[in-house]
Amino acid sequence: MTHASPTDLPFLKMHGAGNDFVVIDSRGRAAVTTAALARAVGDRNRGVGFDQLAEIRDADDADFALDFWNNDGSRAGACGNATRCVADHVMRGLGKGAVTLRTSRGLLRAERLADGRVNVNMGHPQRLWQAVPLAQVADMLHLPLPGDPVALGMGNPHCVMFVADAEVVDLAAKGPVYEHDPLFPQRTNVEFASVIGPDRLRMRVWERGAGITLACGSGACATAVAAHLRGLTGRRVVLELDGGTLVVDWREDGVWLTGPVTYVFEGRFSAGFLAALS
Numbered sequence: 001m002t003h004a005s006p007t008d009l010p011f012l013k014m015h016g017a018g019n020d021f022v023v024i025d026s027r028g029r030a031a032v033t034t035a036a037l038a039r040a041v042g043d044r045n046r047g048v049g050f051d052q053l054a055e056i057r058d059a060d061d062a063d064f065a066l067d068f069w070n071n072d073g074s075r076a077g078a079c080g081n082a083t084r085c086v087a088d089h090v091m092r093g094l095g096k097g098a099v100t101l102r103t104s105r106g107l108l109r110a111e112r113l114a115d116g117r118v119n120v121n122m123g124h125p126q127r128l129w130q131a132v133p134l135a136q137v138a139d140m141l142h143l144p145l146p147g148d149p150v151a152l153g154m155g156n157p158h159c160v161m162f163v164a165d166a167e168v169v170d171l172a173a174k175g176p177v178y179e180h181d182p183l184f185p186q187r188t189n190v191e192f193a194s195v196i197g198p199d200r201l202r203m204r205v206w207e208r209g210a211g212i213t214l215a216c217g218s219g220a221c222a223t224a225v226a227a228h229l230r231g232l233t234g235r236r237v238v239l240e241l242d243g244g245t246l247v248v249d250w251r252e253d254g255v256w257l258t259g260p261v262t263y264v265f266e267g268r269f270s271a272g273f274l275a276a277l278s
């Protein structure tokens with residue numbers, strides 16, 4: 001990937017159920033994001049602050065392409081909530097109600113619903129240990145770790161645990177332990193969920209590369225799929241997260257994620273801020 005050295009860079013701040021993003025539109029020019037830029041912009045004191053940075057790119061075979069970065073400077077293969085937010089932004093620009101986009105997972109479709117929420121087909125869950133990836137073969141529905149987790153991939157790794165009361169889980173203490181467990185050679189996102197009913201879950205999340213976040217779209221997808229595979233819920237589930245409500249529907253053509261999209265502000269990085277990165 002080639003990187004430009006911007007001297008004046010516009011951005012958009014958005015969130016989806018409190019999962020917050022800086023969006024940089026690099027259509028028509030070279031990509032600008034580096035690990036250093038992501039870390040600097042992600043700093044909530046010296047930069048803007050975000051859970052993920054999403055960079056919009058040109059795509060030959062779709063309306064646009066998306067790259068994702070966590071605020072620790074690492075890359076992510078999927079981000080459901082940023083995908084929904086950016087899809088809405090691109091749909092407004094193109095005057096469309098649906099778009100296709102390319103991520104490292106492949107081609108995804110997103111649509112705006114009549115009530116303003118946006119959904120995206122996140123693709124099929126990855127249920128093979130090599131795809132998540134795990135370091136070695138394991139029972140994906142019952143990992144040999146405390147808490148009896150389920151492992152699943154949604155284009156990124158997830159470790160899902162079902163607990164009696166997700167409210168009381170000490171995410172800051174437990175999250176990093178699972179994130180860095182050697183069974184996950186590329187680290188993992190960590191979800192704790194309790195069953196409220198056959199179509200309702202309470203979920204809290206520790207994200208790889210970002211820590212505690214108010215919501216995680218791919219995590220909601222992984223949790224809903226894991227709950228269904230464990231026989232706890234049906235295929236369509238409403239998830240109550242710290243920052244809002246997401247709906248996941250595991251259909252024949254993939255796992256659909258639906259939720260709100262919020263525009264927060266537009267801004268420009270100053271030349272001085274950008275120069276300090278080079």
Ligand SMILES: N[C@@H](CCC[C@H](N)C(=O)O)C(=O)O
Nearest residue numbers: 076079080081156216217218
């Ligand atoms: N918030 C996201 C997931 C972001 C990526 C994750 N932290 C990773 O490193 O895989 C979502 O909405 O899916």
